[in-house]
Amino acid sequence: QLQLQESGPGLVKPSETLSLTCTVSGDSINSDHYFWAWIRQPPGRGLEWIGSMYDSGTTYYSPSLKSRVSISVDTSKNQFSLNLSSVTVADTAVYFCARDVTRGGAFDVWGPGTMVSVSS
Amino acid sequence: NFMLTQPHSVSESPGKTVAISCTRSSGSIASNYVHWFQQRPGSSPTIVIFEDKQRPSGVPDRFSGSIDSSSNSASLSISGLKTEDEADYYCQSYDGSTLNWVFGGGTKLTVL
Numbered sequence: 001q002l003q004l005q006e007s008g009p010g011l012v013k014p015s016e017t018l019s020l021t022c023t024v025s026g027d028s029i030n031s032d033h034y035f036w037a038w039i040r041q042p043p044g045r046g047l048e049w050i051g052s053m054y055d056s057g058t059t060y061y062s063p064s065l066k067s068r069v070s071i072s073v074d075t076s077k078n079q080f081s082l083n084l085s086s087v088t089v090a091d092t093a094v095y096f097c098a099r100d101v102t103r104g105g106a107f108d109v110w111g112p113g114t115m116v117s118v119s120s
Numbered sequence: 121n122f123m124l125t126q127p128h129s130v131s132e133s134p135g136k137t138v139a140i141s142c143t144r145s146s147g148s149i150a151s152n153y154v155h156w157f158q159q160r161p162g163s164s165p166t167i168v169i170f171e172d173k174q175r176p177s178g179v180p181d182r183f184s185g186s187i188d189s190s191s192n193s194a195s196l197s198i199s200g201l202k203t204e205d206e207a208d209y210y211c212q213s214y215d216g217s218t219l220n221w222v223f224g225g226g227t228k229l230t231v232l
Contacts, residue, residue, distance in 0.1 A: 041217055046210065049212075052221070103181055105221045107155075
């Protein structure tokens with residue numbers, strides 16, 4: 001059974017870089033050419049797609065975050081990662097990683113999410 | 121760019137049927153698949169409908185999806201409402217012009 005787990009610091013200072021890792025278990029991150037995505041949810045608000053990666057390196061990013069985001073993969077550890085630079089308090093959110101089974105936004109498996117606060 | 125607009129909240133009684141709308145602001149709703157997610161408080165979202173009307177295994181057939189080109193909207197219908205259906209529901213679709221996956225603002229369903 002496929003499982004995803006986010007990990008990383010729960011507190012980041014303004015202007016610094018937020019770095020999170022998603023560990024995939026129960027299947028290879030290389031299998032079946034799925035997309036792998038990061039999605040976030042500010043407290044009390046809705047979902048926002050951050051970016052997706054497939055084929056171990058091809059990436060799509062949200063236009064509103066594109067200048068600050070990068071997603072990468074470590075196939076040896078079955079992990080993919082998110083870096084978001086120059087963070088502000090507006091980046092405070094629960095960050096989810098997810099699998100996109102149809103490569104069209106059908107996120108069928110999600111991690112439990114990790115809360116990241118941006119504060120000095 | 122387009123936006124997906126959902127009602128902020130809906131409420132209905134147990135056993136009844138409710139429909140949650142998702143209206144696309146520009147471009148045809150039929151241009152790209154619509155997916156629907158359920159999010160209970162304190163939990164991750166789960167997919168309940170994908171590709172407009174397909175139901176993942178394990179999702180009850182009380183959940184159904186449709187699109188209506190005349191109103192340029194998608195709809196999630198839940199019949200035989202149960203208290204466990206109380207959750208936030210989000211629609212989502214793909215914006216090919218900006219290579220962006222767009223979520224609706226979410227609808228809070230209350231079953232009372």
